Amino acid sequence: MHRILAVCFLAFAIQAFGQSAGNFSPKQRIERIRHLGKTNSAQAIPALAQSLKDPDRDVRVEAVRAIVKIGTEASLDPLIEAAHDRDSEVEILATDGLVNFYLPGYVVKGGLTGPLTHGVRQVKSFFSSRNDQVIGPDVTVRQDVASAIGDVVRSGSGIDARSNAARAAGILRASGAVPAILDGLRSKNSELIFECLVALQKIKDPAAGSRVSFLARDLDPRIQMEALQTIGVLKSVESAPDVRSALANGSNEKIRRKALETLAMLGQTEDRATFKRFVDSSDPRSRVAALEGLGRLREPEDYPIANHAYNEKDAGPAVHLAAAFAMVEEGNVSTAEFSPLQYLFENLNSQDLGDTAQAYMTEVFRNAAVRNAVIPLATGATRDQKIRLCAAFGASQSEDVVPVLTKLSSDIDPQVSLAASTALQKVKTRKTSD
Numbered sequence: 001m002h003r004i005l006a007v008c009f010l011a012f013a014i015q016a017f018g019q020s021a022g023n024f025s026p027k028q029r030i031e032r033i034r035h036l037g038k039t040n041s042a043q044a045i046p047a048l049a050q051s052l053k054d055p056d057r058d059v060r061v062e063a064v065r066a067i068v069k070i071g072t073e074a075s076l077d078p079l080i081e082a083a084h085d086r087d088s089e090v091e092i093l094a095t096d097g098l099v100n101f102y103l104p105g106y107v108v109k110g111g112l113t114g115p116l117t118h119g120v121r122q123v124k125s126f127f128s129s130r131n132d133q134v135i136g137p138d139v140t141v142r143q144d145v146a147s148a149i150g151d152v153v154r155s156g157s158g159i160d161a162r163s164n165a166a167r168a169a170g171i172l173r174a175s176g177a178v179p180a181i182l183d184g185l186r187s188k189n190s191e192l193i194f195e196c197l198v199a200l201q202k203i204k205d206p207a208a209g210s211r212v213s214f215l216a217r218d219l220d221p222r223i224q225m226e227a228l229q230t231i232g233v234l235k236s237v238e239s240a241p242d243v244r245s246a247l248a249n250g251s252n253e254k255i256r257r258k259a260l261e262t263l264a265m266l267g268q269t270e271d272r273a274t275f276k277r278f279v280d281s282s283d284p285r286s287r288v289a290a291l292e293g294l295g296r297l298r299e300p301e302d303y304p305i306a307n308h309a310y311n312e313k314d315a316g317p318a319v320h321l322a323a324a325f326a327m328v329e330e331g332n333v334s335t336a337e338f339s340p341l342q343y344l345f346e347n348l349n350s351q352d353l354g355d356t357a358q359a360y361m362t363e364v365f366r367n368a369a370v371r372n373a374v375i376p377l378a379t380g381a382t383r384d385q386k387i388r389l390c391a392a393f394g395a396s397q398s399e400d401v402v403p404v405l406t407k408l409s410s411d412i413d414p415q416v417s418l419a420a421s422t423a424l425q426k427v428k429t430r431k432t433s434d
Contacts, residue, residue, distance in 0.1 A: 026056040033059065037066030042074040049078035057087045064090055068097035068107060076101060080148040083165075088158035095152055095161070098145050099168045102135050106171070112164045133171050134202050137394075138425045146176030153196070154180040163192045170199030178203060182211045190220055197226040201233045209236025216242035221255060228258045232265030240266055247274070257285055264289040267296030279305055287315070288322040295326025303330045310340060321353055325360040333373045341370065345377055348385040358388040365396040375404050386411065387419045394423025402427060 024032065033051055036044045044066075051063035064082045067075045075097065082094035096111035112126050135141070149172070152165035166184055169177035177199075184196040193215070200208050215227030216239060228246060231239045240263065247259035260278060263271045271293060278290035291309055294302045309315055310323035324340035335342050344364070347357035364370045371393070378389055386408060393401040405427070408420035 026054075026059050029054065029056070029059050030062045033062045033066055037062075037069055042070060042072040045070060045072075045074045045078060049081070052078055052082050052085070057090065060085060060087065060090050061093060064093040064097065068093065068100060071097075071101060071104075073101070076142065076145060080144055083148045083152055086157060088156065088161045091152055091156050091161040092164050095149060095165050095168045098149065099171055102139055102141055102172055103133065106133070112160070112167075130198060131167055131171070135172055136422065137429065138422070141172045141174055143176055146172065146174035149174055150177030150180035153177060153184050159187075159189050159192055162187075163189070163195045166192060166195035166199050170195070170202035173203050175203055175205055178205050178208055182208060185211065185215065190223055193223055194226055197223070197230045201230050204234065206234050206236070209234035210238040212236065213239040213242045216246050216259075221251065224250075224255055225258050228255075228262045232262040235266060237266055237268060240268055240270070244271070244274075253283075257283065257289070260286055261289040261292075264293035264296070267293060269297060272297055272299065272302075276302075276305070279309070284316050284319055287319050291319065291322040291326045295322075295329035298329055298331075300330065303327065306330065310343075317347075317350075317353055318356070321347055321356060321360065325364065328360075328364045328370060333367075333369050335373050335377060341373060345374060345381075345385065348388040349382050354384060354388060358392055361389070361392040362395045365392050365398075368398070368400065371396060371398065371400060375401070378404050378408065383413050383416055386413075386416045390416070390419035390423040394426040397427050397429075399427070 029051065033048065036047060048063050048066050048070075051059055054060050054063070060082070064079070067078050067082075079094045079097045079101075082090055083098065085091055085094065092112055096107050099111065100107040146169070149165050149169050153162055153169060156162040156165055162184065165177075166181060168174075169181060181196045181199050181203075184192050187193055187196075197212065197215070200212065209231060212227050212230050212234070213236065215223055216231060218224040218227060224246065228243060231243060243259050243262045243266070247256055247263065250256035250259055260274070263274065275290040275293040275297075278286045279294065281287050281290065287309070291306060294305060306323045306326035309319055310327060312319070315323075320343070324343040327340040328344065332340055334340075335345070341364075344357050344360055347353050348361065350357065361374070365374075374389070378386060381389060390405060390408060393405055402424065405420045405424045409417050409424060411417045411420065
């Protein structure tokens, strides 16, 4: 009975709100919105959505906050409308709310708006750090949500709203926002450019790579570094000449090293001599990049170079790991003791190099022979090895990993079973799309 009365009261409150809102001052309208928002019911959203047309921006801000807090799928349409508001704060709140629906907790922990009752965070400190959040591979974002965020990137009311929207587009992997993000690269504002570059790395649309090339020569070192990283992630071979220019003319060692790392990611035959020149560099990171580049070229004549670095006593673990990667890329799929593939597998358990080993495994798993050699090792693996193997197996999206992932999805460790289930979903997604 109490539940029925509560529902009836809510329905009455909503109706009264819509009929009489115009008879109240902005302060009173805000109080009524807050009261309605406390119901935390999707039934309140139509009435709250009416307030998005209120002439007072403070009323619209409060309405968006209430809609975000309710956070059901019914919130999406009014948040899309609010994302096209003429006020920057309303746009930012709406954008964060759209992200929060697909990535619960974002508003409180990661968004520019912060806790719903505390307004917008300090913008300068917010955009000073890179955001690496991204939704899971099994989450699908509505196209109209992606388009709305793209609209804010392109024509938001202020640079903060536009930069925030670019960050949101990356987190949601919103491919529909890519055209607007590419337009954002032409901005004169470094924060917007930076967020657009990071977004492109997360969305991973290879067709966008060549549009980043001009920024590999940017005068802002932070932008130039991120542009080089983006070119590498997107495997933009067309951008190689600009990357080579950055390697030859970079203003400092960090930029030149990043250019070398990007060339290694591109793996072009024209850069073989460059890789061989840096393979004995005194800088370990340059050696790592050079070995990675040689590995991706898969020239049999370069195998002794990688083998020498792999067995070099004082080369350091990062160099040894890169050399192991190069040797596996060259075709060494042995899992015998002290073999390079076994070394990659063992380092999946490393606190310092585990993520690097996972990235290498993900890449070499494009080769079915490597996958088949490693699959038997999964049974006796540690928890960390299993979790990272699951991610690498899932990235391969190959049917031959389904049996091992199915087995690991029943692992007694919940983190392993979750990782395996997530990886299986990626494989099934590929099969469905095929």
